[in-house]
Structure formats: C-alpha cells, structure tokens
Amino acid sequence: MYVADSRASTPAPASVEGTARPATAGRYRSTIAPTVLALGTVSLVTDVSSEMVTAVLPLYLVAGLGLSPLGFGLLDGVYNGFSAVVRLVGGHLADRGGGRHKWVAGAGYALSALCKPLLLIAHSLTPIGLILAADRTGKGLRTAPRDALISLSSTPETRGRAFGVHRAMDTAGALLGPLAAFLILRATVDGYDAVFTVSFCVAVLGVLILVLFVPSGGRTEPAAPGARPTLRAALGLLADRDLRRITLCALLLGLATVSDSFVYLLLQRRLGVPDRWFALLPLGTAAAFLLLAVPLGRLADRWGRWRVFLAGHAALLLAYALLLASWHGTALPYAVLALHGTFYAATDGVLMAAASDSVPEALRSSGLALVQTGQAATRFACSLGFGAAWTLWGDRTALSVSAVALAGCAAYALTLRPFREAAV
Amino acid sequence: MTVRSRLLILLSALAVLGAVALASVLHASARAERRDHTQAGGPKVTAGTVTLTAPGRMVFRNMAWGPHRDELSTVPAASPSGPRTASGVKCLRFYAAAGTGVCLQAVHGPVSDTYRALILDANLHATAHYDVPGIPSRARVSPTGHYAAWTAFVGGDSYAGTNFSTRTAIADTRTGELIPTLESFRVLKDGRSYHSADANFWGVTFASDDTTFYATLATKGSTYLVRGNLRTRTLTTLHANVECPSLSPDGTRIAYKKRVRGLPKDAPWRLYVLNLSTMRETPLAEPRSVDDQAVWKDAHTIVYALPGDYGADLYEVPADGTGKPRRISVSAVSPAYVG
Structure with a gap:
C-alpha cells in the first residue's frame, strides 16, 4: 500500500479520521463515508439551484427585464480579490474548533439560498450585481470548510475517491440545473419568477440536508501546540515543505491553465463549431468530469495523487495540442472536451485530497483554502495574461505560449515531487 | 436526534x-x-394580411395580450394607435425595408431554446434562415433590401455568467452569403489598425449605397461609432460614445443613444442626433433613458421604444432637439415604416 499519510513522526490523533479508518489495514476499498455522500447530496442540490439561476440570467436580463447588460462585467476584478479573502476567512473560521466546519459551510449555503428570493424583487443591474456578489460570497465561504469535512471524514487511503464521488455529484447537479430551469420556462410564460422561487426551495433543501445529515465532526480543541488555528498558524502552514511545494505547484500550473471560456472560444474559432452548439460545449466538459471523477479519484488513491494530478495537466496539454493541430476532423471537438473534462476530474478533487495529506487536521480548512485561493488567483492572472496575448499576437500564438508554459511548469513540478507517496 | x-x-x-x-x-x-385573453382597453387586433410593400404603413411586433401577442402586425403610419392587423408570424425583433424583412425568433427545442434569423419577402414568407448564437437584440435591413444585419447577446459561461459579448452578423439577401461576425473585419481606429480580443460590435444601420454601414464598436470600456465598408471589409472609428446608431433617410445624420455622465448605471442613455458632416451632437427632447435602436419615421422624426405596462410602448420626438416626446402606440416594439 501507499504511505500517503503515515508520517512516522506524528502519532495518529484520535479524530473523525480515526473513526472512518477501515478495520483492516490495507483494505482501503471501504464504502464511502456517509458524510461524504451527505455533502455530495448537498452540493448536488445546491448546484441544481445555482445553475438554474445562472442558466436563465442572461435571458432574464435581456428578454425579461429589457436591459442591455453589455459592457457591464457585473462582477468585476475587484470582486475577485474580495472573493479570495472570503475564502481564506471561511477556512480560518472553520478551523477555530468545536466542529465549526459544518456551521461555516452552512452559513455559506444559507447566504446563497437567501439570495434567490431577492432576485424576485431586483429589477435593475446594480442590485442584481450585488445579489450575485453575495451569492458568490456564500460559495467562497463554504468551499474550504466543505472540502475539509470531506477530507476529515474519509481515510487517507480513500480520500481521492471520496473527493471524486463528491465532485461527480456536484457536477451532476450542475448538469441538471439548466435542464430544470428550461423545463420551468417551457411550462410557463416569462416564468423567471418561478425559476427563482424553485431555485430558492431547492437551495433551502440543500441547507436542510446539511443541517440534518452532516455530522459536525464533534472535534475537540486541537491538541498539538504547533497547530493551533490562529491566522499566524494558517500562514505558518507554508513553512511546511510539502504544503509549500503543493501550493507552489498549484500556483505554477494555474498560471498556465487557460480559463474555460477561452477554451470554448478557441474550439469555436479554430474548429468552426456551429453557433447553435456553442452553449453545449461546457456540457461536454462537465459530462467527462462527471464520468471520470470517481475512477480517477480511485486511481489517485492507488497510483499516487501526484501522478494523477500531473497526468491531468498532460491531458490539458494534449487538448491544447489538438487545438493547435491542423487536423480538423469531426471527432476533434469531442476529443478536446473529453480531455478538458479529464483534466478537471484528475486535478480538482485530487489536489484537495493531496493537500489534505500535508495539512494537520486542526488547520485542514485553512490549508485547503490557501491552496484553492492561490490556484484561483493564478488562474485569474492567466486569464488576464492570455487575453492580452490574444490581443497582441492572436489566438494561435497565445495558445502556443500557454502550451509551452504549461509544459514548462509541469516539468518543473515533476522535479519538485511534493507529495510523499513512494510505494513501499 | x-x-x-x-x-x-x-x-x-x-x-x-x-x-x-x-x-x-x-x-x-x-x-x-x-396573456391569451385580449387585454381590456388594449388595442384592437384582428388577423389579416400583412405585406411589407403596402404604402404608408408601420409594421411592428404586437405585444398586446391576446391571441395575436408577439405577431408581426401593421397599422397605418398616420394612425399608429388604431386597430391592428396581425400576420400570424411571431418575432422577437423585426425590421423591414424595400419589401424585405428580417425576423429574429426563438426556436423551441427539446432541451433548450435556440434563435434564428428569418429573411422575409414582401408577403412574410421566409426565403432564408440563419442560426443566431444568442439572445436577439438588434435587427436592420438596408434601404435597398439587399442586406440584413442582426445582433445577439452571447452570455458568459462562467459561474453566475455575468459577462456578455455581442455577435453581429450581416447577410446578403440576394446571394444568401453570411458574414457571421463583424469581428472578421479590419478595424481602423484613429488612423491605425486596431486589434483587441475584447472588441464587441452591435447595432448596424445601412446606407443606401449597398456598401456603407454604421455600427457601434465597444472596446476597453468605451464605445465608438464606426463606419463599415462591405467591399473592403473595414471598420473606421468616427466618433466616441455612440451606441445603436440609426442613419437618417438622407444619410446625413445618425440618431443614437449616448451614455451621459452623472446618470445612474442602470439607465445611462439619452437620445442624440449626430450630424455626420459637422460632427455636431444635438440632444433630443426625450428626458428618459432610452435603450433602443431608434428608427427614422421621416427626415424629421425619431421613433423609439420605452418600457411600458405590456412590454414596450412606442414614442416619437423631433430629430432637431425641439418639441417634446409623444406616445404613439402602446404594447408595440421593433417598428419599421414600409411601402
């Protein structure tokens, strides 16, 4: 077996981690922890709710309210910075003992839920922008505590699979949401109010499932003095060689990860995907993510999270290469989307599983928030850089530069080998 | 528990x-x-024949509740609030000139709605159709009827997709040839070739020479009036802060919406007319924010839509800045003066 989490120096603390540990060592194909399934259900339901709104929002603004949203980024760059701070704060608050993960995550889910009925009374761009910002604040607040709960309620040997199951359920919700919204619009006339009301009901259901079925963990105050959940301790996590390297890798690779919308634009421009299919492209990525999240999570548990994480970036690199290739077969869009979904399945949950191994339990939420925020920040920087490169040199050159950068970052990350997982 | x-x-x-x-x-x-019940006190609408060549008429999308809601309808241009004749053809946006119409409509599919542009002949029969990549916004036909243009909002695909771009297409109604996006044109800004991935175009208006058109270019937070050339496939910036231009019948003036400082972010526009030879701007007498691509009823009068109780109402105002706005028709949008 792999010794992913068996650090000889620190004795295994008595914790929820301990309670979920399978009885027989080496038998790591245990069932998925009920907490993970409960959190997966919460995420699925919440994603149905939020994607319902996302799907109808453009139509609502333009056709429902008669607004021209052009030129408005409703959520601008300033908000991106704020969102990063919220994420770190959420992670820190959750770590302050007494099983707060659940309640901080719950507050995040509740905030997003409360935003839905407000959409019924907001009829101009500024309040709608503020409501969306509050909605995203809720998302920022809940992400790290939720991932910490997933990692704390699964054994180190099955963490990749646990995250895989969660991400698959999450993505299933994201696929179902737009469909639900469309069915409501079809059954009604200008039924945006019905979409927002149903979205609210679904979101409340998500909060309720969290409150009723996710145990708060009942974690006692942290014992180890070096891991007291202060802000300083959270930042001090970076002194840990493993976590520092993981974060560095996530940052570097984030710098070369072209944002989704650019990938879809490139697909359309380079491969001539017809306009009417453009809106379906994200579904392709999501479908691949949904199908592969669990198998790749399991692979990460067996073969090594680090290897799967890097392989995911290799899939992305291959997708770039296909976009740059002169071959224009009909299968190409499918191949690119499959690789794009593979990239998410091999990196999103796997990174959290890997980072969990290097963060002490008492700081789990802060540590995961740190990695997520760093990655989000570099991806945002990459978007800005890619946009500028596209303007200056055109799409092909911009993508070539990204591909070279990605290959370079991956090669460097390969030499770092931050995750302790040498097979015994 | x-x-x-x-x-x-x-x-x-x-x-x-x-x-x-x-x-x-x-x-x-x-x-x-x-909404399928006729609205009390609303305009009288009856089914009938609508043609795009009948002289002295206005054709528009009827928004009055009742069985003919959203259908292309017609009234005499001289009595726009009178009884309406509805055609049975449903459009979200519409325009017509010289017996050619363009109708942007929704196509209801099994898992989502898509949009398309129909090119209509004088009897409202579709002669061609094109996919429209997003929510229809503006539509225009050249004075000759030889070209049609439309703009669609293409929504962002990020979480809480809030960034919009526009896609503007021009079709040759005689050959069927389509320019899917004006982004393929070369932009000359302040005399130099200009490239930007954030360039968005909307609101085409055609001159009568089948070569020249005008539109809005938005880039880096500013908008510009651009003059386009269908032969050389170029766009040249002419003037800043111009959206949704509408060329006067004599081709000398542009009616447009201008973003005025100090107005709320949600309702930032006022109607202006720009004289193309002097580049002088004249504010019109409409005190409200107008978010529409206006049309010229004649050489002296601008017609535009404002939000109303049943979708939108049509108003007119003199094109020289004098007078005051007058509501000419309720529950109507996308007017075209035909014949």
Missing part, C-alpha cells in the same frame, strides 16, 4: 418546499392563459 426524526423533518420540509415550488410554477403558467 434519531435518523427517523431527521427523515421526518426532511420529508415535511420537502412537502412544504415542493408545494411552494409547484405553486410558483402553476402561477407562472396560468399567466399564459391570462
């Missing part, structure tokens, strides 16, 4: 939430029936 009691709480909550959700959907679907 036992699992049993938790499940009971969940089931009761599910029942309440399900009831609320169902009630909201039923309420919104009952709206369909209400």
Whole structure:
C-alpha cells in the first residue's frame, strides 16, 4: 500500500479520521463515508439551484427585464480579490474548533439560498450585481470548510475517491440545473419568477440536508501546540515543505491553465463549431468530469495523487495540442472536451485530497483554502495574461505560449515531487 | 436526534418546499392563459394580411395580450394607435425595408431554446434562415433590401455568467452569403489598425449605397461609432460614445443613444442626433433613458421604444432637439415604416 499519510513522526490523533479508518489495514476499498455522500447530496442540490439561476440570467436580463447588460462585467476584478479573502476567512473560521466546519459551510449555503428570493424583487443591474456578489460570497465561504469535512471524514487511503464521488455529484447537479430551469420556462410564460422561487426551495433543501445529515465532526480543541488555528498558524502552514511545494505547484500550473471560456472560444474559432452548439460545449466538459471523477479519484488513491494530478495537466496539454493541430476532423471537438473534462476530474478533487495529506487536521480548512485561493488567483492572472496575448499576437500564438508554459511548469513540478507517496 | 426524526423533518420540509415550488410554477403558467385573453382597453387586433410593400404603413411586433401577442402586425403610419392587423408570424425583433424583412425568433427545442434569423419577402414568407448564437437584440435591413444585419447577446459561461459579448452578423439577401461576425473585419481606429480580443460590435444601420454601414464598436470600456465598408471589409472609428446608431433617410445624420455622465448605471442613455458632416451632437427632447435602436419615421422624426405596462410602448420626438416626446402606440416594439 501507499504511505500517503503515515508520517512516522506524528502519532495518529484520535479524530473523525480515526473513526472512518477501515478495520483492516490495507483494505482501503471501504464504502464511502456517509458524510461524504451527505455533502455530495448537498452540493448536488445546491448546484441544481445555482445553475438554474445562472442558466436563465442572461435571458432574464435581456428578454425579461429589457436591459442591455453589455459592457457591464457585473462582477468585476475587484470582486475577485474580495472573493479570495472570503475564502481564506471561511477556512480560518472553520478551523477555530468545536466542529465549526459544518456551521461555516452552512452559513455559506444559507447566504446563497437567501439570495434567490431577492432576485424576485431586483429589477435593475446594480442590485442584481450585488445579489450575485453575495451569492458568490456564500460559495467562497463554504468551499474550504466543505472540502475539509470531506477530507476529515474519509481515510487517507480513500480520500481521492471520496473527493471524486463528491465532485461527480456536484457536477451532476450542475448538469441538471439548466435542464430544470428550461423545463420551468417551457411550462410557463416569462416564468423567471418561478425559476427563482424553485431555485430558492431547492437551495433551502440543500441547507436542510446539511443541517440534518452532516455530522459536525464533534472535534475537540486541537491538541498539538504547533497547530493551533490562529491566522499566524494558517500562514505558518507554508513553512511546511510539502504544503509549500503543493501550493507552489498549484500556483505554477494555474498560471498556465487557460480559463474555460477561452477554451470554448478557441474550439469555436479554430474548429468552426456551429453557433447553435456553442452553449453545449461546457456540457461536454462537465459530462467527462462527471464520468471520470470517481475512477480517477480511485486511481489517485492507488497510483499516487501526484501522478494523477500531473497526468491531468498532460491531458490539458494534449487538448491544447489538438487545438493547435491542423487536423480538423469531426471527432476533434469531442476529443478536446473529453480531455478538458479529464483534466478537471484528475486535478480538482485530487489536489484537495493531496493537500489534505500535508495539512494537520486542526488547520485542514485553512490549508485547503490557501491552496484553492492561490490556484484561483493564478488562474485569474492567466486569464488576464492570455487575453492580452490574444490581443497582441492572436489566438494561435497565445495558445502556443500557454502550451509551452504549461509544459514548462509541469516539468518543473515533476522535479519538485511534493507529495510523499513512494510505494513501499 | 434519531435518523427517523431527521427523515421526518426532511420529508415535511420537502412537502412544504415542493408545494411552494409547484405553486410558483402553476402561477407562472396560468399567466399564459391570462396573456391569451385580449387585454381590456388594449388595442384592437384582428388577423389579416400583412405585406411589407403596402404604402404608408408601420409594421411592428404586437405585444398586446391576446391571441395575436408577439405577431408581426401593421397599422397605418398616420394612425399608429388604431386597430391592428396581425400576420400570424411571431418575432422577437423585426425590421423591414424595400419589401424585405428580417425576423429574429426563438426556436423551441427539446432541451433548450435556440434563435434564428428569418429573411422575409414582401408577403412574410421566409426565403432564408440563419442560426443566431444568442439572445436577439438588434435587427436592420438596408434601404435597398439587399442586406440584413442582426445582433445577439452571447452570455458568459462562467459561474453566475455575468459577462456578455455581442455577435453581429450581416447577410446578403440576394446571394444568401453570411458574414457571421463583424469581428472578421479590419478595424481602423484613429488612423491605425486596431486589434483587441475584447472588441464587441452591435447595432448596424445601412446606407443606401449597398456598401456603407454604421455600427457601434465597444472596446476597453468605451464605445465608438464606426463606419463599415462591405467591399473592403473595414471598420473606421468616427466618433466616441455612440451606441445603436440609426442613419437618417438622407444619410446625413445618425440618431443614437449616448451614455451621459452623472446618470445612474442602470439607465445611462439619452437620445442624440449626430450630424455626420459637422460632427455636431444635438440632444433630443426625450428626458428618459432610452435603450433602443431608434428608427427614422421621416427626415424629421425619431421613433423609439420605452418600457411600458405590456412590454414596450412606442414614442416619437423631433430629430432637431425641439418639441417634446409623444406616445404613439402602446404594447408595440421593433417598428419599421414600409411601402
């Protein structure tokens, strides 16, 4: 077996981690922890709710309210910075003992839920922008505590699979949401109010499932003095060689990860995907993510999270290469989307599983928030850089530069080998 | 709490939430029936023949509730509030000139709605159709009827997709040839070739020479009036802060919406007319924010839509900045003066 989490120096603390540990060592194909399934259900339901709104929002603004949203980024760059701070704060608050993960995550889910009925009374761009910002604040607040709960309620040997199951359920919700919204619009006339009301009901259901079925963990105050959940301790996590390297890798690779919308634009421009299919492209990525999240999570548990994480970036690199290739077969869009979904399945949950191994339990939420925020920040920087490169040199050159950068970052990350997982 | 009691709480909550959700959907679907009933005190609408060559008429999308809601309808241009004749053809946006129409409409598919542009002949029969990549916004036909243009909003695909771009296409109604996006044109800004991935175009208006057109270019937070050339496939910036231009019948002036400083972000526009030879701007007498691509009823009068009780109402105002706005028709949008 792999010794992913068996650090000889620190004795295994008595914790929820301990309670979920399978009885027989080496038998790591245990069932998925009920907490993970409960959190997966919460995420699925919440994603149905939020994607319902996302799907109808453009139509609502333009056709429902008669607004021209052009030129408005409703959520601008300033908000991106704020969102990063919220994420770190959420992670820190959750770590302050007494099983707060659940309640901080719950507050995040509740905030997003409360935003839905407000959409019924907001009829101009500024309040709608503020409501969306509050909605995203809720998302920022809940992400790290939720991932910490997933990692704390699964054994180190099955963490990749646990995250895989969660991400698959999450993505299933994201696929179902737009469909639900469309069915409501079809059954009604200008039924945006019905979409927002149903979205609210679904979101409340998500909060309720969290409150009723996710145990708060009942974690006692942290014992180890070096891991007291202060802000300083959270930042001090970076002194840990493993976590520092993981974060560095996530940052570097984030710098070369072209944002989704650019990938879809490139697909359309380079491969001539017809306009009417453009809106379906994200579904392709999501479908691949949904199908592969669990198998790749399991692979990460067996073969090594680090290897799967890097392989995911290799899939992305291959997708770039296909976009740059002169071959224009009909299968190409499918191949690119499959690789794009593979990239998410091999990196999103796997990174959290890997980072969990290097963060002490008492700081789990802060540590995961740190990695997520760093990655989000570099991806945002990459978007800005890619946009500028596209303007200056055109799409092909911009993508070539990204591909070279990605290959370079991956090669460097390969030499770092931050995750302790040498097979015994 | 036992699992049993938790499940009971969940089931009761599910029942309440399900009831609320169902009630909201039923309420919104009952709206369909209400809207199919003729609105009390609204304009009289009867089914009939609508042609794009009948002289002295206005053709528009009828928004009055009743069986002919959203159909292309016509009234005499001289009495726009009078009884309407509805055609049976449903459009979201519409324009027509010289016996050629363009109709942007929704196509209801099994898992989502898509949009398309129909090119209509004088009897409203479709002669061609094109996919429209997003929510229809503006539509225009050249004075010769030889070209049609449309703009669609293409939504962002990020979480809470809030960044929009536009796609503007031009079709040759004689050959069927389509320019899918004006982004393929070369932009000359301040005399130099200009490239930007954030360039967006919208609101085409055609001159009568089948070569020249005008449109809005937005880039880096500013908008510009651009003059386009269909032969050289170029766009040249002429003037800043111009959106949704509309060329006067004599080709000398542009009516447009201008973003005025100090107005709220939600309603930032005022109607202006720009003289193309002197580049002098004249504010029109409409005191409200107008978000529409205006049309010229004649050489002296601008017609535009403002939000109304049933979708939108049409107003007119003199093109020289004098006078005051007058409502000419309720529950109507996308007017075209034909014949």
